[in-house]
Every structure is written in structure tokens, then in C-alpha cells.
Amino acid sequence: MTGLGDWGDRAGLAKIQDELLAGTLAAASASAFYQRYRDGVPGSRSELADYPLTSKADLRDAYPFGMLAVDRSRLATYHESSGSTGTPTASYYTAADWTDLIERYSRMHVGIRPSDTFLVRTPYALMLTGHVAHAAALANGATVVPADNRSLATPYAKVVKLLHDLNVTLTWSLPTDTLLWAAAAECAGLQPGRDFPELRALLVAGEPLSPARRNRIAGLWRAPVVQEYGASETGGLAGECPFGNLHLWADRAIFEVYDPATGRITPEGTGELVVTPLCREAMPLLRYHIGDRVEVTFPDCPCGWTLPVVRVLGRFDAGAGITQVGLEEVVFGLPAEYGVLFWRARHTTSGLLVQIEVPDRHRDAAIAALGSAIGTAYDIECLVEGVPLVSERVLTAMPEVMKPRSLFTADEDWDRALRYY
CATH class of the missing domain: 3.30.70.1350 (Cation efflux protein, cytoplasmic domain)
Structure with a gap:
């Protein structure tokens, strides 16, 4: 486990945060978006407290490079969210930012080993999640199977075939995907808990996950389910310890809890998560209001990490007091x-x-x-x-993707000539 526990107690953790915060605020001062807010004691928590919350709307308004804090020649990658609610949000990373992204991802307690065959089943394209898992797996010597998601080339039946034929040991996906694979495996005459004996863990993120659904997934596949939590704009923010608690990486970010009813902001409690990443060059974010409903506590976890624990409750209220x-x-x-x-x-x-x-x-x-x-x-x-x-059709369909072509034999369907599907 890379560096976990090196900070000692909660006071030691706060000291690490304060040391990194000065550089974070200095980096933010180079961003046109944040220059207008500078106040307070430079480089301190009082200066940070003077900044208002940064919202997703702010990021959309700043699209694409309004949050940039370095020369564009230093950027290693550029990413966007899906834009499902309108204008996408942009994020960008330097090579040093990528070193931090990979290190945080690699902290998962089951480890990523050179002997692993790691199937990445989250989106690539402009999104961040698939690229981070891919890079971390390579950095740890694993064999990567870039299965992607939302891709015509790898429908669920194809994923099941890859899991089975390649003896995949680790997967990275949404929790829901693991249930879809289980249903697709059944359609293919395979038993999730029997016919994939090399699978040693299912790594999941991207959705709230209740203990009951987690147990159902683990029971179906007879493999542990290991959760991570993060955002497209920040990368990984929390990882699971061996005792099943989801710990916020508070040695790499300052976390706050915002109560939208009162406007009160506290270090712990129930509300909406606010995060200030502390190792970000290209796109510093100060008090970024993610919007996820969370509960943050500082329990004495048996793992020994003096890191806060987060429960992600989801963004939607089910009504009648149920999340x-x-x-x-x-x-x-x-x-x-x-x-x-x-x-x-x-x-x-x-x-x-x-x-x-x-x-x-x-x-x-x-x-x-x-x-x-x-x-x-x-x-x-x-x-x-x-x-x-x-539907069973969704679970059993195999790839029908083809490259654009111009020349066909007499018995081929040339109506697909210049289409990808």
C-alpha cells in the first residue's frame, strides 16, 4: 500500500494538508477563474475559506480552458464529461498530475500485480476513468484488456467471453455492469461463481453501492467487490480498506461537507461533498462542490488509517426519508x-x-x-x-462493428459500406 499511514494521527494529516495547500493556492492564482477571488492570508486555510464553492456550472461556463493554470504545452491529456445535462465539463492533466492519479488508483487494498489480467470496462474516449485504470494497471505490470464501455465492439456477451477465455483476474466497472455480466453469462450457459475461477476481485465505482447489492454481486461471482469513489474532474477521491470502509484520500485533498439547507460547511457530517485536490497542476480546483450526498466520519477503523470514512448516499432523494x-x-x-x-x-x-x-x-x-x-x-x-x-437480446448480442469499406464481394451487404455499425 503506497504510503498509507505515513501521516500518523489526525493532526499529522492536517499538517500534510497545510503543507500542500500553499502550492495548490499558488497554482490556482495562475488560473483566470480563481484570480478574481484572491484574499485572506496567502497560502493558508483562511485564504481557502475566502473562496466560494466552485460548482459544475462554473466548470461548464469555463469550458474548455477557462480553468487552465499552466501553459497548454505542458498538458498531457484532455478529458470531458459525458455532457448528459448539456455542456460537458472539461478537465486536463500534466504528466505530474498523472503520476498522482496513478498512485491514488493503485492504493486499492487487493493490489494490482504483474500476474493480473485486468479487464477495464469503463469508458475511454474523452472520459477519464478508463484511462486511469489502464495506466495504473500498466504501471503495476498487469496485462490490460481494454474492453471499454458504451462501445459497439464489446457488448455484454463479448465481455463474458473475454472474462472466461482470458482468465481475467481483476475487473474495473460500474457495479451494475457486474450484474449484467452475470445475466449474460447465464444466457451463455455459464455460472458466474463457477466458470470464472481466476477472478479474484471486482473493482467498482461510478454509482452509489448499498451493502446489500455489494453482497449480492460478491455472492454471484464468489469474489470480493472492492469499491473506489471519485469524479471525472478530480480522479479518485476514496478507496476501500481491508475492513470494507471507504476512506477519503485526505492526504491528497481537503474535504468539506456542505449543508444546502443552512449553508453551513463542516469537516464531517451529512451533506454534499466539497473537495479541494492538493496535487493538481493543470487545473486546480478550490472547494469544488461535487454534489454527491455523503456522510463523512472519523471512526477508529481497524485498518489503522487515520483517514475520514465516507458513505456515498446518492444524488437523488427517494422520498419519505429514504435515500x-x-x-x-x-x-x-x-x-x-x-x-x-x-x-x-x-x-x-x-x-x-x-x-x-x-x-x-x-x-x-x-x-x-x-x-x-x-x-x-x-x-x-x-x-x-x-x-x-x-432484454435477452442485449445480453446475447455479439459485435457487429466493421471499418468503413468501399469494395465488396457479390454476396456482401454493401449498404453498410461507409458505416461503423
Whole structure:
């Protein structure tokens, strides 16, 4: 484990943060976005406190290079978010920034070994996540299988084939992807917990993960599920210790908790996460308001790391005092024999509609159990057997990608001549 525990106690951790903060604030002073806010004692926490929260809207308004703090000739990579809500956010990294990204990713307690075959199943393209995992795996000597995500070249059936045929030992994906692979494996006549004996851990991030869903995934694959937490604009922010707690990398960032109801900002508690990365050259971020609902505590963890622990509760309120993670905990708390892998919910005029996929023989029991757990503010619907949330076609389709071509034989379909699919 790289350097973990070197800071000693909580006071030692704060000292490391203060030492790094001076350089972070100096770097931010070169950014046009932050120059207008400089005040307070230079290089100190009082100066940091004078900066307002940086929002995603600020990053969108600064697109693409308004947050840049170094000459563009020093940039190693440029990335963008998916832009699903409109204008994407941009992020960029120098070679030194990449050294930090790789080191933080490599901290996972199961380790990345030269003997590993590491399947990366998060997006590449302009997003950061696939590139970080790829670079960290190479840096640790592993063999990388760049399976990508949201790609026509690697549908779920292809991923299952790679997992099986290549004896993959580690995977990196969304938690939901691991359930989709399990369903696709079943369609292919394979058992997730039996036919992939080399798989030693499933590394996941990108979604809130309840303990119940985590246990369901681990039980299906008979392999530990190891969680990381981060953001496209920051890279990894937290990693899991051997005792299952998700520790914030507070030796590399200052974390705060913002209460949107009161405006109060504290070092711990329940609210929305605010982060100031401390080892960032190209794009310093001061008090970046990620927006994720979290609970931050400083427990005495058996692992010995004097790092705060974070519980990510999700960005959406399920209503009636239940968080997104709390609702998922109830769904995956149903007995495993019910076979629930997928669920969805949406707000309606009367409350919230929850849909699950469950065999007809367990329908009544599942509805009764969910209703008892979450109350009458929710409408619960079990889909009719044979009308799944995820169709078998999605789980069994194989790649149909082809390069653009101009010359075809007489029996080939030339209507696909200049298309990729």
C-alpha cells in the first residue's frame, strides 16, 4: 500500500494538508477563474475559506480552458464529461498530475500485480476513468484488456467471453455492469461463481453501492467487490480498506461537507461533498462542490488509517426519508432466491414507482416485503415474467462493428459500406 499511514494521527494529516495547500493556492492564482477571488492570508486555510464553492456550472461556463493554470504545452491529456445535462465539463492533466492519479488508483487494498489480467470496462474516449485504470494497471505490470464501455465492439456477451477465455483476474466497472455480466453469462450457459475461477476481485465505482447489492454481486461471482469513489474532474477521491470502509484520500485533498439547507460547511457530517485536490497542476480546483450526498466520519477503523470514512448516499432523494442507497438496500435485501438483479424507480404524482424484475412465483412475497420495508408512499410493481428490464437480446448480442469499406464481394451487404455499425 503506497504510503498509507505515513501521516500518523489526525493532526499529522492536517499538517500534510497545510503543507500542500500553499502550492495548490499558488497554482490556482495562475488560473483566470480563481484570480478574481484572491484574499485572506496567502497560502493558508483562511485564504481557502475566502473562496466560494466552485460548482459544475462554473466548470461548464469555463469550458474548455477557462480553468487552465499552466501553459497548454505542458498538458498531457484532455478529458470531458459525458455532457448528459448539456455542456460537458472539461478537465486536463500534466504528466505530474498523472503520476498522482496513478498512485491514488493503485492504493486499492487487493493490489494490482504483474500476474493480473485486468479487464477495464469503463469508458475511454474523452472520459477519464478508463484511462486511469489502464495506466495504473500498466504501471503495476498487469496485462490490460481494454474492453471499454458504451462501445459497439464489446457488448455484454463479448465481455463474458473475454472474462472466461482470458482468465481475467481483476475487473474495473460500474457495479451494475457486474450484474449484467452475470445475466449474460447465464444466457451463455455459464455460472458466474463457477466458470470464472481466476477472478479474484471486482473493482467498482461510478454509482452509489448499498451493502446489500455489494453482497449480492460478491455472492454471484464468489469474489470480493472492492469499491473506489471519485469524479471525472478530480480522479479518485476514496478507496476501500481491508475492513470494507471507504476512506477519503485526505492526504491528497481537503474535504468539506456542505449543508444546502443552512449553508453551513463542516469537516464531517451529512451533506454534499466539497473537495479541494492538493496535487493538481493543470487545473486546480478550490472547494469544488461535487454534489454527491455523503456522510463523512472519523471512526477508529481497524485498518489503522487515520483517514475520514465516507458513505456515498446518492444524488437523488427517494422520498419519505429514504435515500437512493437506502432504497437499493431494501430491494437487494430481498432473499437471493428471488433472483432480483435489476430495479428502477421514478417519481410520480402520487409518490414513487418502484419496479423490480422477479419470477412470478415470488411476486406476491416480494411486493409484501418491499411494502413492509418502505411503506405506503411507494407504488411497487413486479414486471410480468418474460418482460424483463434487460432484454435477452442485449445480453446475447455479439459485435457487429466493421471499418468503413468501399469494395465488396457479390454476396456482401454493401449498404453498410461507409458505416461503423
